[in-house]
Amino acid sequence: MLDLSLTDLELRALINSIIISLGASFSSVVVSLLLAVFLAFYKIPAKRFFYFIFLVPLLIPPYLHAFSWMNFVMFLGEYKLLSQYSCCGVEILRSISGVILLLTISYFPIAFFIIYQALRNIPQALIDAAIQTTKPVKVLLRIIIPAIFPAILTSLLLTFIVA
Secondary structure (H helix, E strand, O other): OOOOOOOHHHHHHHHHHHHHHHHHHHHHHHHHHHHHHHHHHOOOOOHHHHHHHHHHHHHOOHHHHHHHHHHHHHHHHHOOOOOOOHHHHHHHHOOHHHHHHHHHHHHHHHHHHHHHHHHHOOOHHHHHHHHHHOOHHHHHHHHHHHHHHHHHHHHHHHHHHHO
16 A cells, blocks of 8 residues: 655645745736736837846746845845845745745746736727726726636646746
């Protein structure tokens, strides 16, 4: 028979991994949703430049993200900008919230490209007609979010699996 009994240490590691994955996937989707809505509905110069910038975190492994952020925080600690934190601020990155932050930076492009493509598939005539009759917040909550809800769920699942 297959014995699946876990020790306390293994159970704690499993729970922490699930918490980190849930936190990273949720925060990645929130950041991606905000960026995708901003880039899809506002006219900004050099919009294509942002697509290439958002690809960069996918090309860098997460442990290099962690290493570079640790060096950056230690650099800030040398100049007493983070003096209230122990060990020059590196302890921030060793906590669960720090790991979630690093994984969010690493994996938000996955969610961004899925959500952005779903936003681009919504007919512009539908959005224009809705904006003429109601407030933009209601358009976002009643038309755009339900239209991209499958993409949001897909990006949540994919970032959870990767994280």
